Amino acid sequence: MNQPKQQQEPPGLERALDPPADHGETSYRGCGRLEGKKTVITGGDSGIGRAVALAYAREGADVLIAYLNEHEDARETARLVEEAGRKAVLVAGDLADPAHCRAIVDKAVAEFGRIDVLVNNAAFQMSHDTLEEIPDEEWDYTFKVNITAMFHLCKAAVKHMQAGSAIINTTSINSDNPKPTLLAYATTKGAIANFTAGLAQLLAEKGIRVNSVAPGPIWTPLIPSTMPPDQVESFGQQVPMKRPGQPKEVAPVYVMLASDEASYISGARIAVTGGTPIL
Secondary structure (H helix, E strand, C coil): CCCCCCCCCCCCHHHCCCCCCCCCCCCCCCCCCCCCEEEECCCCCHHHHHHHHHHHCCCCCEEEEEEEECCCHHHHHHHHHHCCCCCEEEECCCCCCCCHHHHHHHHHHHCCCCCCCCCCCCCCCCCCCCCCCCCHHHHHHHHHHHHHHHHHHHHHHHHCCCCCEEEEEEECCCCCCCCCHHHHHHHHHHHHHHHHCCCCCCCHCCCEEEEEEEECCCCCCCHHHCHHHHHCCCCCCCCCHHHCCCHHHHHHHHHHHHCCCHHHCCCCCCCCCCCCCCC
């Protein structure tokens, strides 16, 4: 079943999604897998980030939610975290600014005392039919938000992470099978896959695990705010399951990778793609 044709202004808002996305509000049940952990999630206001924040809180973690400017969405995510009995901290700002990346880490340490899990999930994308129509500044901004911010966040956070901590980066099916109309985005997602694999080896001696999650088509505000309406309508039909995934269907992978159960998993890239394999 297709979604209705729709369009939003970037970065998109949850309340305007038709149909609404499912983040696990009524279905996710925690069992203490992240009890007492202190976590940071970028892009935590909506989509996959909201689903991960909700799951983390219900598993017993406190959550810092970093986001751009979607204040209403961020407050709703914070409400879900607090409803689960955990602490929620909101930090707005642009990850393209290295100083803001460092400020997020400083805020987490001030509020929590340490960082146990860093989820680098925020991303920017725009769709273009030709190379010539991609603005230079948009190409640069995509790299700043999607991959350079990860470097600054990880560099700042590692000094506050103990052995057993985890870094989880959101890559994409585009890291393996790039969509040409998402050239800048897809290129950054390939970079994230390599960054994750290299960083996992670099941090192994510190006991810090680094993995990535590669979602396929997931129904989030990013889609109608960055794709033409006709592509939104058919979004998800290209995978074997013939539908987009819901954010709640991705979040359990982030829980597993953050938990102590994943103590021997590092350098992995886990596909959540509706049946499309990645190499």
